[in-house]
Amino acid sequence: MSGDDDRKRFAELVMPHLGDAYALAHWLTGNQADAEDVVQEACLRAFRGLAGCAGTNARAWTLTIVRHTAYSWLGKNRRSALVAVDDLEAVERAQALSPDAAVASRPTPETELIAKADAARLEAAIAMLPLQFRETLVLRDLQGLQYREIAEVTAVPVGTVMSRLARARARLIDLIRVDES
């Protein structure tokens, strides 16, 4: 494949998803400058790896590369963001799926709190989520990917996507509640 063909494919497959790519990088790195670096690097990687893109789901493919690149960046610059999560998941696994009935059946005030939360509070709460919960939530609730696409992008089974998403949302609700009170 010639360089022109590659450029053409890149324009068709990757460029339409630049907005999503940048948003994901921003949520993962936490700021604009680093997100820009990650997206640029990811685009170069995507361009070099175009042969590996089947073209059937260019968005998930692009986001997978962005995520990889962001993780490399975090590994170099923010090791702490990466390590804490596994321990945390182990702890959460023990308790996560046994929400006590008292919490779950406390509907109205909490639902109102969530409904009233403004953009700044929601964004701050998302930013506080551990990385792997955050990326799952962002891919689903902000970028609208299907579970199997998220599984592809984050390289975990669909079941893990489901449980991470459930925990991400539960934590987010907790964060919004704590923030409020």
Next chain:
Amino acid sequence: MTNPVNASTPADESLLLIHAYLDGELDPANAIALERRIESDPVLAAERMRIETLRRALRERVAVKPLPPGLRGRIEKAIGLSRAQPKPGPSWRALAASVALAVIASSGATFLALHDATGDRVAVEIVDDHLRALMAPAPIDVRSSDRHTVKPWFNGRTPQAPRVVDLAQDGFPLVGGRIDVIAGAPVPTLVYQHREHIISLSAVLDTIKATPPESRRTMRGYNLVRWVDNGIAYWAISDLGSTDLDAFVRLFRAAPPE
């Protein structure tokens, strides 16, 4: 994906499945079984309310991170795409420039794809029209969120005014309409928005008989859904993920008649 939902499904698992249910990831049989459980269990009903409220708040209030000015240009330059045209101005122009590139880059493919089978040719034109609209100064000819304004606007401009429904409550506000030309004939196209994504919905008189009731495809990175209602072939196209586009199609099809 998971075990069937039935009366013996533990409450914990039902709590987990509520997420999949609200995300449209449960198959119909399991969705119905879960709905029954939710109806009879206030804990599950409260959880469903919490999650739904959160999803809605995220969808409606968390702003999209805007692409920093210059980033697109730097990437195009790094890859060798752009011919270094200066583009200050709003991000809209940056977007248009990249779409223009995509169109120019893919026009060869467009002509190759012009064989007339099961609406392939129409699909190509739908994609072209969507891209062209994104490149134009405004993606719409009539800008209104009021269907009672948009629908009459088509009178006299297209052979038939399209069905227009209001989906703002569901996160898909109507932003307007435009005329596209498909197979040489003017066609009404409605423009809806979801977050920062634009959805074009064209209503084409269905001349191809015996086509499947609903079909999906991806072309040049865009998702397309086509379905036929009352002799009209509807084409929805967007860079939205297929789940969201499917949700839009479901809502549009399920909306009560005007």
